Amino acid sequence: MNAPNIPSMRHLQPEFEALKKRYPAGFESSLTLPCLRRIQEARGYVADQDIDWLVEYLGVPRVQVEEVLSYYTQFRRAPIGRWHLQACRNVSCSMRGAERLIDHLSRKLGVKPGETTADGRFTLSVVECLGSCGTAPVVMVNDAYFENMDAAKLDTLLGGLK
C-alpha cells in the first residue's frame, strides 16, 4: 500500500507551526484533523510515514491518529483516482433522480461504487447528505459541488476531466 520511497511531508511543518499559533495553548491534539487534511491534500492520501511524523510532531498517541483516519469518511490511507466522484444518495437527491444518476455513472465508467477506473482517472463513491438538497441531485467532484445534475451535464463534466 505505501511505497517506502515516497517523499516526506515535513515541508508542511512551517504551515503547521503557523496554524498552531491560532489555537490556544494546550490544543496540540486539535491539530490532528487539520494537519491530516493538509497532508492528504498534498499527497492524495495519508501514508504510514505521515502518521509517524505527525505523531512525533503533535505528541499525540499513534492510536488516536489511526482511529481518526478510520472514523471520518473523508480521510483515506491509500490513493484513489484523480477525480473522486461522490454522488449523494440520501433522501432529496434520491427523490430527484440520484439513483438513476449513480447507475448512469456506474455504467459509463464501468465501475461499481467504491471502485476506481482502470486508467486511474475516476473513483466512484456514493455518499450521504451533502447539505445541498435544494439543488438535488448533487455530485461532489474532489472538493467541488456540482448541483442540479443530470446525465447530460455529468457526461459534459466527465469529458472535461482529464
Next chain:
Amino acid sequence: MTGRKLIMDFPVTATSHLLADYVARGGYETLKRVLTALKPEDVTKEVTASGVLGHGGAAFPVGRKWAVVKLDDGQPHYLCANADEGEPGTFKDRWILEHAPHLLLESMLITCYALQVRNCFVYIRGEFDRPYRRLQAAVEEAYAAGWFGENILGTDFACDIVVYRGAGSYVCGEASALITSIEGRKGYPRNRPPRLTVRGLYQKPTVINNVETLSNVAIIMRMGAEAFRKFGVAKSPGTQLVSISGHVNKPGVYEVEYGYPLARFIYEDCGGVLGGKQLKCIVPGGISTKVLTAADIEGVTYDHKAMERAGSQVGSGGMVVIAEGTCMVRLLQVMLRFYHHESCGQCTPCREGMGWMHRIIDRIVEGAGRPEDIDTLVRISNANDGTTICGMGDAAGYATVGIIAKYRDEFEYYIANKRSKCGGRLEVEAGEPVHA
C-alpha cells in the same frame, strides 16, 4: 411573502457577503455599541428576554443555556458555532455561511463578549468547501479590520476564532461529539452529566450554538428583545430559515416568520408539488422528525407549539416535500441506510439497532419481508428512545415510527405482495428527465 425578514433582508449579489457590503448595511455597529456601552451580563439578559430558541433542532432556550456559564470563574470559556449541517434535508446554515458570514462573526463576537470567551470556533462540516472558503475569507477580513485579536475597539476585549473543518461524520453535528472532534479525536458523543456548559471542550465550560441561532444574536442586540419579540409568535419569537427540497417546484432557503401558515408556505411560496401532483406528506424539520401528511398540515402554523400539536417538530428547518405516489418503504430504506452509516458505534442500542433496522428494511424491499418485521422496526425504535448516549438513536426511531404510523398499509402491502404499492418510486415519475 413568508413573513418579515431578519436575516435574509438584503439582496444577494456578487459582493453582498463581503465586509464592505456588510458594513454598508450597518454591520458591526451593534458590536461597537455592545463593547463600549454594555456589560457582558447585559447581553445575556437581553438574549434571554428575547426568548430566542435554538435553531439546530432541539429548540432549547438560548439564554438558559448561556446562563449556566459562570462569569469570572477563572476558567477559560469556549464558544463553538455548529456549522456541521448534516441533517438530511437541511441546507439553511449554508446560506448564512456563504451570503452572511459577517452576521455570524459579529454575532459570535457579541456572544464571546457576553460569555467571556477568548477563543471561539466554527465547526464546519468537511464537505462544505466553498462555504468554508467564504467564511475563512470573512474571518481574514474581520481580523484585518480589527474585529478579532487583542484590544478590540481599544477595549480589554480580545477574541480569536478558528474555523475547524470536519471530515465526514453526521454525528459531529451533535454538540458533545462536535467538541470531541475539535479535540482531535473521533466524533464520539459524551454522556451527561456533566453538561457541556460546565465541562465541555478540553473539560472547560463551552457553549455550542447553531449558526442560525448565533446569527440572531446581533439582530437581537441591534433591535432589542422587545422589538425582536414582535416577530413570530409568543412561544416562538423571530424567524426560521427553512431549507425546502424534494418534490417541490421552488426548492431553496426561505426565511419564514414563526406563525406563518405551513400549507400556504408549501403550496404558494414554494410553488407547490412538482409536476402538479398531490402532496403526500412532508418531512418537516430534517429526517429525524416525524412525517406530517397533507391532511396533518392543514391549518397548522409554522411554530414550535403548533408543530408539536400536529405531531411533529420544527426541528432543523429541513423540509422535504413528498408527492403522491412515492414509496414510503423505499424512502425509509434510504433513511435507515443513512443512520446505519453514520452511527458512531459507541452505545449498544444504536450500534446494533441501526444495522438491524437497515437489514430488516433491505429485506422487505428485496421482497423477503415478514409480517412481524413492522412491529420489530417499531420495537427497535422504541428501544432506542431515551436509552442512547446521544439523540441519533432516538432520531432514527422517530423517523421510523413516524412513517410506519402513517403508512403502515404500504409496509403490509410490500411484505404480503413482495413489491411496492407505489412501484418503488422515489421520484415524481420514473424516467422523467432530471432537471431537463
Next chain:
Amino acid sequence: MPDFFINGQPVHAERGQTVLQAALAAGFYIPYFCWHPNLSVAGNCRVCVVEVEGEGGGGSWSDIACNMPVTEGMRVLTDSEPVREQRKQILQFILLNHPVDCGVCDKAGECMLQDHHYAYNGEPSVSTVPKVRATKYFQLSDRIVLDNERCIVCSRCVRFTREVSGSHGLGIQHRGDHSLVRAAEDGAFNTDPYSDNVVDICPVGALLSKRFLHKARVWYLQPTPSVCPGCARGCTVNLWHRKHEWKLNHLDPKQNTEIARVTPLANPAVNGPWICNKGRDLAALFERPRAEQALLKGRPVALGEAFAAARRLIDDAGRPVALVSSWGSNEELAAFKRLLGSRFSCFVKSDQRPAPGEVVEDDILIRADKNPNTATAKQLFGEAPVAFPDGADLVLVWGEGFDFTQLPRGARVIYLNAYLAPENGHADVFVPISIQTERGGHYTNFDGHTGSFERLFAPKPTVAHAEDVFAKLATTVEVA
C-alpha cells in the same frame, strides 16, 4: 453526605459517588459491562439502567446508574418493570450480533454476558436477520487473541491501555457495527508489560490469552491464592489448577499438577486488580525441570545420607559462609536465622536479576529487585553484599543465582536448589528443595506489606522443604 433510597431502602453514599457505586457498596447489585471500578466511566453498554421516581408528582425517568450522581433523597428503583424491560432490550441488542459460541469459548463459566443473560433476559433472539460477521481469533499481540464477533465494544480494554498501563496500545477503528478493537500499528500493545490484564477485564470471551487458549474449562479449575515472586512488589495472585475432584485419570497426569493460568488477586494495598505479564508466565517459571535427587558430588544418595554428610561438613568447617535466598519465605528465613544463623557468616543473595529486555522498574507495579523477599532477608541478615572472608572453607548456597566460579578456592559446597542445574552435580552435598507452590508461607514486599501464599501441590517424597533441611543440619549446632 447524601442519603438516598434504593428499592425503598435507605442507602448512605459518599460525596461524589454515582448511584452505581453507592448501590454496589451497599450490597445492591446493578448489572453492568463497561463500568469498572478502576477505569473512567464510559457509559456505553447501557445495561446499568435504573429508574428514578419523580419528585412531587412528576413522572419517573430512567438513565444509566454509572454516570448518575447521587442526590439527597432520590428514590432509585433497580428492578422495576420498566427497568427490567429496558435491560432485556439492551441485552437483546448485545446478543444481536454475538456469535453465542460458548461451546468453544474459553470465557464460558465466568462470562458476564452469560450471567446477565440468564439473570435478566433468558429469551431467544427475536432477530431474523443474519448476524454481522467479523474477525475471529485475530492476533492482537504475541500473547493475546481477539474475537471481534464476541466483542461488545465496551472499551474497557482501550481505557485500560490509556489510563492504567499508559501504552495507548489499543483503539477502536471505524464506526457503527463495523467498529473493531485493534492494536496500534506501532506495536505498543505488544510491548505493554501489562497487556494481559485486558483478558481479565474483558466481560466476554473476546480477549483471550494465547497461553490459556482452549487449555481447560474454568469450572474444572480452582484458584489458590499466592504471591508472585517475580519482583519485590509481591502482587497477590490466584494460581489456577485442576480441582481435585476433576483430576484426570487417563490423560497425561502432569495436567493435574500444572498451573493452568495466573490471574490477579485484587489487593488494594499492593497491586490493585492488576499484575504484569511476568506474573502471567509463572507456570513457565515454576514448572522448569526440577531437581528430585539428593547428590554427593554428583552421586545419587538418599536424603538422610546427604544430611549426614552436610552435618559433618558444617562441624568441620573453620569459616562457614551462607548465601541466603531472597526467595526464601518469612518462615524459612526465620528458621535459618534461628537454627544456623549463629554458625554461618550470612549474606543475602539476589537470586534473580533483570533479564535482557525485561522492564527493570516503572511507576506502576514493576520493581527493579526481581526477588520476592529481599526485605525480610535483609532485615534478618543485613545489607552487606556477598563477600567471602579470608579462609572461607564452606559455602552453603541456598537458592539460584550464584555464579559458582566465584567460590573461594578449596571451599566445600552445600547446595540447596529446587531446579535442575549443572552446579547441582558439582556441589559436595546437593539437596533438592521445594518451591512456594508446594508449601504455605509469606513474603514481605519492598513496602513492608506481607502477603501469604498457599500450597497447591505436594512435593515429591525425595524433595525436602528448606525449613526441614535447616533443622536437620542444625542438630549438632548450638541453636541461637
